[in-house]
Amino acid sequence: MSEPSGPPPAISLQALVREYRGRGTPLRALDGVSLDVAPGEVFGIVGRSGAGKSTLLRCVNLLERPDSGRVTVLGQEVTRLDESALRAARRGIGMVFQHFNLLSSRTVAGNIAFPLEIAGIPRAEREARVAELLPLVGLEDRRNHYPAQLSGGQKQRVGIARALASRPRVLLCDEATSALDPETTEEILALIRSIRDRLDLTVLLITHEMAVVKAVCDRVAVMEAGKVIEEGRVFDVFTRPAHPTTRRFVSEVIGHVVPPGTVAQLPAPNPGEERRLLQVLFAGPSSTRAVVSEASRRFGLDLNIVSGRIDAIGREPYGLMALAAYGPSPAIAEATAWMRGLGLDVSEIAEDLA
Ligand SMILES: Nc1ncnc2c1ncn2[C@@H]1O[C@H](COP(=O)(O)OP(=O)(O)OP(=O)(O)O)[C@@H](O)[C@H]1O
Numbered sequence: 183m184s185e186p187s188g189p190p191p192a193i194s195l196q197a198l199v200r201e202y203r204g205r206g207t208p209l210r211a212l213d214g215v216s217l218d219v220a221p222g223e224v225f226g227i228v229g230r231s232g233a234g235k236s237t238l239l240r241c242v243n244l245l246e247r248p249d250s251g252r253v254t255v256l257g258q259e260v261t262r263l264d265e266s267a268l269r270a271a272r273r274g275i276g277m278v279f280q281h282f283n284l285l286s287s288r289t290v291a292g293n294i295a296f297p298l299e300i301a302g303i304p305r306a307e308r309e310a311r312v313a314e315l316l317p318l319v320g321l322e323d324r325r326n327h328y329p330a331q332l333s334g335g336q337k338q339r340v341g342i343a344r345a346l347a348s349r350p351r352v353l354l355c356d357e358a359t360s361a362l363d364p365e366t367t368e369e370i371l372a373l374i375r376s377i378r379d380r381l382d383l384t385v386l387l388i389t390h391e392m393a394v395v396k397a398v399c400d401r402v403a404v405m406e407a408g409k410v411i412e413e414g415r416v417f418d419v420f421t422r423p424a425h426p427t428t429r430r431f432v433s434e435v436i437g438h439v440v441p442p443g444t445v446a447q448l449p450a451p452n453p454g455e456e457r458r459l460l461q462v463l464f465a466g467p468s469s470t471r472a473v474v475s476e477a478s479r480r481f482g483l484d485l486n487i488v489s490g491r492i493d494a495i496g497r498e499p500y501g502l503m504a505l506a507a508y509g510p511s512p513a514i515a516e517a518t519a520w521m522r523g524l525g526l527d528v529s530e531i532a533e534d535l536a
C-alpha cells in the first residue's frame with residue numbers, strides 16, 4: 183500500500199503499548215496505538231473515561247514512557263533521547279491542563295514567565311515574551327492579577343499563554359475545556375484555533391466530548407480500551423461513523439438520524455413489497471426534495487421523508503435525511519443506485535438500529 187504523500191507528520195506514534203502493573207493483572211492502558219498528526223492540524227482524541235487518552239497524550243512528551251513503540255515529534259524520535267536531550271525536546275511541546283495548574287502565589291505575568299525562569303531565560307527576555315503573550319490570549323488588563331481573581335476561562339488563557347511561552351510548535355491539551363461552561367468552552371476553543379493559525383502550531387487535543395471535536399478539530403481518533411477504533415476527518419466521522427461506539431458518540435451531538443420510536447409508527451408494506459429505511463447524506467447545497475419526488479416517480483416507489491436536518495461541520499455544510507421506501511425490492515435497489523449516481527451517499531439503516 184502506498185502512503186498518501188504530504189509533509190512528514192508533526193507527531194507520529196507507532197505501536198504504543200503502556201501497561202500499569204499493580205498487584206492484580208496488568209492493565210493495558212495503551213494497546214498498540216499508531217497515529218500520525220499532520221503539521222498544522224488540530225487533531226482530537228475522544229473516548230470515554232479510562233479509554234487511555236491521557237496516557238496517550240503523556241507519551242507524546244514522555245511524561246509517561248511507553249513499554250514499547252516509538253514516538254516521533256517534529257522528526258525527532260523522542261523515545262530514543264536521553265534525559266537532557268528530552269528536556270530540550272519538551273520545550274518544543276507545550277501542554278495545557280484541565281485544572282489549569284497555576285501557581286496561586288504568582289500573578290498572571292509570573293505564571294506565564296515561570297517556564298522561562300526554569301529554562302534560565304534572562305529577565306528582560308522573559309518580560310518581552312510575556313508582553314507578547316498577554317494580548318495573544320486577551321489578558322492585557324489582567325497582567326498583575328492573581329489566579330484567585332480570575333474566572334475559569336481567564337485561568338485557562340493563562341494556562342495557554344504559559345504553554346506557549348517557550349515557543350513550542352506542538353501543543354497538547356488534556357481536557358482543556360472540561361472544567362468550563364459551554365460559552366467559555368467556545369471561547370477557549372476559538373482561541374486554540376486562532377493561535378494554531380497565527381503561530382503555525384500542531385495541536386493534539388483530548389476530550390470526552392464529541393461537541394468539542396466538532397467545534398475545533400480537523401481530524402479525530404476515537405479510543406476505546408487502549409485502542410484506536412476509528413480515525414478520520416471530523417466531517418467523515420460525523421457523517422459516516424463506522425464503529426458502534428463512534429455512532430453513539432456522534433448521535434450524542436447531532437442526534438439520531440431517525441428519532442426513536444419512528445419505526446413503530448411506520449405503516450407496514452403491502453403484501454409482496456418491502457419497506458426499507460434509507461439514510462441519504464448530501465454535502466453542499468442540494469435539492470433533496472426534488473430528488474425524492476423524482477425517484478418516487480421514476481421507480482414507482484412510495485418515499486416518505488422520516489426525518490431531515492441540515493448542519494455544518496467546520497465550514498462544510500451537510501444534510502442528512504432518513505427515508506422510508508415502500509415498493510418492490512428491485513425498484514428500491516434501482517432508486518438507491520440512481521440517487522448514488524447523482525452523488526448522494528445512500529445507505530440502508532437497519533430497522534433495529536433506528
Ligand atoms: N498511574 C496509573 N497507575 C495505574 N493505572 C493507571 C494509571 N494511570 C492510568 N491508569 C489506568 O489506565 C487506564 C487509562 O487511563 P487514562 O487516564 O489514560 O484514561 P483517560 O481516557 O484519560 O480517562 P479520563 O477521561 O477519565 O481522563 C485507566 O483504566 C486508568 O485507571
Ligand SMILES: [Mg+2]
Nearest residue numbers: 235236237356
Ligand atoms: Mg484523562
